[in-house]
Amino acid sequence: MKIATYNVNGVNGRLKVLLRWLEEARPDVVALQELKGPDARFPVQEIERAGYGAVWHGQKSWNGVAILARDQEPLLTRKGLPGEPKDEQSRYIEAIVDGIVIGGLYLPNGNPYPGPKFDYKLRWLQRLQDYAAELLELDVPVILAGDFNVIPTELDVYKPERWRNDALFRAEVRESYRKLVGQGWADAVRELHPGERIYTFWDYFRNAYGRDAGLRLDHLLLSPGLAKRLTKAEVDKRVRGWEHTSDHAPVWIELSESAIKRRDD
DNA sequence: ATGTCACTACTTTAGTGA
Numbered sequence: 001m002k003i004a005t006y007n008v009n010g011v012n013g014r015l016k017v018l019l020r021w022l023e024e025a026r027p028d029v030v031a032l033q034e035l036k037g038p039d040a041r042f043p044v045q046e047i048e049r050a051g052y053g054a055v056w057h058g059q060k061s062w063n064g065v066a067i068l069a070r071d072q073e074p075l076l077t078r079k080g081l082p083g084e085p086k087d088e089q090s091r092y093i094e095a096i097v098d099g100i101v102i103g104g105l106y107l108p109n110g111n112p113y114p115g116p117k118f119d120y121k122l123r124w125l126q127r128l129q130d131y132a133a134e135l136l137e138l139d140v141p142v143i144l145a146g147d148f149n150v151i152p153t154e155l156d157v158y159k160p161e162r163w164r165n166d167a168l169f170r171a172e173v174r175e176s177y178r179k180l181v182g183q184g185w186a187d188a189v190r191e192l193h194p195g196e197r198i199y200t201f202w203d204y205f206r207n208a209y210g211r212d213a214g215l216r217l218d219h220l221l222l223s224p225g226l227a228k229r230l231t232k233a234e235v236d237k238r239v240r241g242w243e244h245t246s247d248h249a250p251v252w253i254e255l256s257e258s259a260i261k262r263r264d265d
Numbered sequence: 266a267t268g269t270c271a272c273t274a275c276t277t278t279a280g281t282g283a
Contacts, residue, residue, distance in 0.1 A: 010271050012271095013270090013271055013272080034283090036271065036272060037272085060272090061271090061272055062272085062282070062283090109283060117282095203283095204269040204270050206269090208268095244270095247269090
């Protein structure tokens with residue numbers, strides 16, 4: 001089973017890129033972020049024609065998240081993260097596909113630091129921690145997938161010094177993410193590629209992709225039982241090189257049907 | 266500070282968020 005996360009940076013503006021990638025990669029499940037359109041503008045027909053059922057949580061202009069499932073309809077379980085009822089931003093959607101709870105998220109960017117946007121990001125991270133702990137207590141298979149807007153460690157950024165005071169890399173943000181993962185989640189890409197430089201995002205500015213000046217922002221966190229089924233975790237880096245593409249590349253994992261034996265087990 | 270995108274409303278160009 002192949003499960004992906006992809007910040008499309010405008011689901012309508014990038015529809016051709018998304019459809020091309022779906023056809024080439026054929027993921028079973030996809031969490032999408034930055035739809036950048038209201039619910040009514042979600043391109044459900046084109047996505048269905050590509051063979052995917054979908055649930056989505058849109059918003060005019062900004063944010064917006066969706067979950068796609070090949071040849072089936074995802075079973076919607078939640079829109080929005082609990083903890084701040086007045087929060088209007090569409091940043092969390094959750095659905096069950098093949099018995100797995102998929103939490104699709106688009107964490108606030110948080111820039112500029114300091115300021116109210118940064119404070120909102122820290123609150124959102126705390127809300128995510130609280131809710132993620134509840135999910136783990138259910139003891140069911142869960143994947144939290146999305147654009148976390150967090151650079152977890154120095155290995156995940158081309159030039160750490162330049163990003164020290166950026167909301168993606170501030171110490172308190174990394175600390176909050178570290179606590180979240182420490183609840184018992186497995187960062188799938190790191191699990192299979194420890195010590196390797198892997199990026200999922202390259203700025204549009206200054207030929208960042210050409211220089212491989214990237215950041216690792218898009219993550220798939222697996223509940224303990226699912227971590228035992230993890231066989232592959234990759235970034236579809238080539239997609240970032242396509243015309244009219246998103247500034248993020250898709251990230252995907254492969255899960256086996258049952259627990260597998262790995263060296264460190 | 267800069268750079269480059271998508272999106273929106275509307276003075277089809279300028280704001281804004283990333």
